[in-house]
Amino acid sequence: MATSSSSSLLFLLLSTQLALTIVLLLQSFLSHANLDAYFLACLSNNTWTNPSAPISVTGALYTSDNSSFSDILNLHIHNKRFNRPNTPKPIAIITAFHESHVQAVVICSKASHFQLRIQSGGHDFEGFSFVSDVPFVLLDMYNLKSVDVNIQNGTALVEAGATLGQLYYRVAQNSHVHAVAAGVCPSLGTGGHFSGGGYGNLMRKYGLSVDNIIDAKIVDVNGDILDRKLMGEDLFWAIRGGGGASFGVILSWTIKLVAVPPLVTVFKVNRTLEQGVIDIVYKWQQVAPKLDRDLFIRLQHEVHHKTVQVTFIGEFLGRIDRLLRLMKKSFPELGLTKSDCFELPWVNSTLFYAEQPIGTPAETLLFEAKYPAQYYFKSKSDYVKNVISKEGLQSIWKKFIDSEIIIMQWNPYGGRMWEIPTSATPFPHRAGTLFKILYYIIWLQDGEYVTNRNLNVSRSMYEFMTPFVSKSPREAFFNYRDRDIGANSSNGTTNVDAARIYGAKFFRQNFDTLMQVKTRVDPQNFFRYEQSIPPHKF
Ligand SMILES: Cc1cc2nc3c(=O)[nH]c(=O)nc-3n(C[C@H](O)[C@H](O)[C@H](O)COP(=O)(O)OP(=O)(O)OC[C@H]3O[C@@H](n4cnc5c(N)ncnc54)[C@H](O)[C@@H]3O)c2cc1C
Ligand SMILES: *[C@@H]1O[C@H](CO)[C@@H](O)[C@H](O)[C@H]1NC(C)=O
Ligand SMILES: *[C@@H]1O[C@H](CO)[C@@H](O)[C@H](O)[C@H]1NC(C)=O
Ligand SMILES: *[C@@H]1O[C@H](CO)[C@@H](O)[C@H](O)[C@H]1NC(C)=O
Ligand SMILES: *[C@@H]1O[C@H](CO)[C@@H](O)[C@H](O)[C@H]1NC(C)=O
Ligand SMILES: *[C@@H]1O[C@H](CO)[C@@H](O)[C@H](O)[C@H]1NC(C)=O
Ligand SMILES: *[C@@H]1O[C@H](CO)[C@@H](O)[C@H](O)[C@H]1NC(C)=O
Ligand SMILES: *[C@@H]1O[C@H](CO)[C@@H](O)[C@H](O)[C@H]1NC(C)=O
Ligand SMILES: *[C@@H]1O[C@H](CO)[C@@H](O)[C@H](O)[C@H]1NC(C)=O
Numbered sequence: 001m002a003t004s005s006s007s008s009l010l011f012l013l014l015s016t017q018l019a020l021t022i023v024l025l026l027q028s029f030l031s032h033a034n035l036d037a038y039f040l041a042c043l044s045n046n047t048w049t050n051p052s053a054p055i056s057v058t059g060a061l062y063t064s065d066n067s068s069f070s071d072i073l074n075l076h077i078h079n080k081r082f083n084r085p086n087t088p089k090p091i092a093i094i095t096a097f098h099e100s101h102v103q104a105v106v107i108c109s110k111a112s113h114f115q116l117r118i119q120s121g122g123h124d125f126e127g128f129s130f131v132s133d134v135p136f137v138l139l140d141m142y143n144l145k146s147v148d149v150n151i152q153n154g155t156a157l158v159e160a161g162a163t164l165g166q167l168y169y170r171v172a173q174n175s176h177v178h179a180v181a182a183g184v185c186p187s188l189g190t191g192g193h194f195s196g197g198g199y200g201n202l203m204r205k206y207g208l209s210v211d212n213i214i215d216a217k218i219v220d221v222n223g224d225i226l227d228r229k230l231m232g233e234d235l236f237w238a239i240r241g242g243g244g245a246s247f248g249v250i251l252s253w254t255i256k257l258v259a260v261p262p263l264v265t266v267f268k269v270n271r272t273l274e275q276g277v278i279d280i281v282y283k284w285q286q287v288a289p290k291l292d293r294d295l296f297i298r299l300q301h302e303v304h305h306k307t308v309q310v311t312f313i314g315e316f317l318g319r320i321d322r323l324l325r326l327m328k329k330s331f332p333e334l335g336l337t338k339s340d341c342f343e344l345p346w347v348n349s350t351l352f353y354a355e356q357p358i359g360t361p362a363e364t365l366l367f368e369a370k371y372p373a374q375y376y377f378k379s380k381s382d383y384v385k386n387v388i389s390k391e392g393l394q395s396i397w398k399k400f401i402d403s404e405i406i407i408m409q410w411n412p413y414g415g416r417m418w419e420i421p422t423s424a425t426p427f428p429h430r431a432g433t434l435f436k437i438l439y440y441i442i443w444l445q446d447g448e449y450v451t452n453r454n455l456n457v458s459r460s461m462y463e464f465m466t467p468f469v470s471k472s473p474r475e476a477f478f479n480y481r482d483r484d485i486g487a488n489s490s491n492g493t494t495n496v497d498a499a500r501i502y503g504a505k506f507f508r509q510n511f512d513t514l515m516q517v518k519t520r521v522d523p524q525n526f527f528r529y530e531q532s533i534p535p536h537k538f
Contacts, residue, residue: 042108076122121189160191165365172347195244196479204415241426289414
């Protein structure tokens with residue numbers, strides 16, 4: 001009897017608890033459903049959109065019950081780590097076809113209290129452009145991809161959704177002696193890539209993408225379209241390296257094209273420990289940042305058969321003969337020969353850097369890769385300011401060989417990169433930086449164990465590198481987003497405190513200026529993500 005009454009009491013307690021939970025769940029479900037409905041009603045409100053092209057009739061809106069929803073979402077996810085069944089999905093995807101669609105999405109996301117994630121090429125290393133752990137709307141800029149080249153003015157107007165490959169191809173259609181200072185992966189979107197800095201193999205001569213941007217068009221937090229003149233020089237400064245997604249939606253850029261000769265020279269040679277790569281890399285650190293600025297030599301380190309293999313990948317803005325004379329004088333240790341070198345138009349060299357064979361038609365730059373991507377990856381970055389000794393190199397490689405699966409890229413700075421003042425753009429890694437390191441691990445089979453092991457391996461390598469890289473702060477490249485260096489985690493720090501940690505690494509002293517701009521243009525912090533720039537009072 002006693003037992004039975006206490007168990008029925010327990011049952012009563014449990015069911016009250018259960019009922020309460022159900023009510024709470026229902027409430028949150030209903031309020032989300034209401035917000036969804038409100039958001040959709042707002043979008044279809046023609047006062048926000050161009051009446052000739054409302055979102056509802058142009059086929060730009062995919063809600064989660066649409067059978068194409070997953071395909072559209074998967075189209076630009078380049079890292080399967082953020083494409084698992086339990087990865088949070090947006091409540092809706094808008095594939096904007098018109099600038100007014102972007103305006104409507106900003107206004108309606110804000111009015112519905114949904115977070116907005118903005119995606120152009122989708123390459124974000126941490127998936128910040130398309131994943132959030134609160135209810136969010138995904139704005140996909142992919143369809144806004146026109147490229148308008150003006151050779152008389154030496155400029156191009158490029159929309160945020162255009163890929164680098166599309167931009168490179170369109171420029172080359174107009175001229176063989178004009179090029180774009182930007183990255184080496186043709187599928188990067190100009191929306192994210194440019195606003196995060198944008199480096200490539202022309203940087204020693206012409207600086208970063210952001211050093212060659214002369215105008216931009218954005219949609220601000222009020223849904224207004226602003227160009228450089230209307231947004232003000234402070235905001236125009238901030239979006240050239242501080243990341244677009246903290247400030248607004250980039251619609252387009254006007255960039256200055258840069259001069260290249262009709263033929264450039266490329267090469268790719270590899271050397272192993274047995275072939276004396278220690279001496280070669282030791283010398284590379286000293287010469288690569290100081291060589292003629294027409295020459296860029298990237299190193300790629302991989303483990304092959306339990307030894308290090310370093311590949312030297314070069315781009316030279318000139319012909320083979322001048323390159324060989326230069327190498328003989330400054331870097332004979334590499335032993336570069338004529339048969340290692342290929343002359344081709346600049347546009348073809350972008351495909352060579354994208355690991356396509358010589359002779360690949362330039363039209364390949366227009367092809368879209370087949371997605372969803374089939375691999376998982378984790379990347380990190382570092383900056384080196386002092387030449388690493390031969391003993392240091394030896395110890396790094398021992399650790400590297402033990403890790404087996406890490407790949408490292410070392411990209412030399414110097415030239416134009418050292419001339420541009422640290423505060424000219426938010427990107428601060430200028431004078432005195434010898435080279436940047438990119439670490440990455442790629443894997444094909446998912447699983448908690450594999451993922452944790454690979455994340456551990458990358459963190460352990462990063463830890464090991466501490467004595468060889470920049471300190472106070474340990475700098476990191478903003479375009480290589482890395483959650484490990486600090487995010488607005490819930491460990492008791494406020495957002496601003498947390499942001500100061502990653503902010504100093506990405507932007508050094510420019511972080512304060514970025515926060516000032518943010519405070520002026522988006523004081524309510526509508527445009528935000530895990531590593532965004534917060535306004536002062538947050
Ligand atoms: C394979 C690979 C190769 C790479 N090579 C290089 C390289 O050579 N040089 C280099 O500098 N970097 C390189 N990166 C890094 C790359 O530049 C960044 O990942 C960049 O942010 C990608 O831009 P996206 O538009 O493709 O990506 P997205 O994931 O779409 O966007 C990245 C970030 O920018 C924001 N954003 C995107 N579009 C807009 C917009 N229209 N308005 C406002 N904010 C926007 C997003 O919200 C997100 O925060 C490489 C990355 C990968 C995966
Ligand atoms: C639609 O527009 C009208 C007029 O501007 C406005 O009053 C109304 O609130 C809007 N409705 C939604 C759901 O945004
Ligand atoms: C899915 O959304 C697209 C774009 O709005 C639309 O064209 C299509 O008809 C929708 N499909 C279904 C099954 O609702
Ligand atoms: C070209 O430059 C001129 C003079 O600066 C300017 O008026 C014109 O708008 C430019 N054209 C384009 C397409 O940018
Ligand atoms: C290294 O270079 C050799 C000779 O050029 C080439 O055969 C080999 O494929 C290269 N190895 C790698 C991993 O690129
Ligand atoms: C460069 O691209 C053009 C245009 O597609 C192609 O015809 C040519 O074969 C390519 N040249 C080289 C050397 O790759
Ligand atoms: C990863 O590192 C953590 C912390 O050091 C450790 O607890 C865990 O066992 C490691 N996991 C794997 C798979 O290596
Ligand atoms: C909070 O997290 C950041 C990085 O995420 C770390 O640097 C900081 O030390 C942490 N603070 C506390 C109080 O644990
Ligand atoms: C971190 O920022 C993201 C984006 O603004 C937000 O969704 C998340 O709730 C924040 N987390 C914390 C702990 O502040």
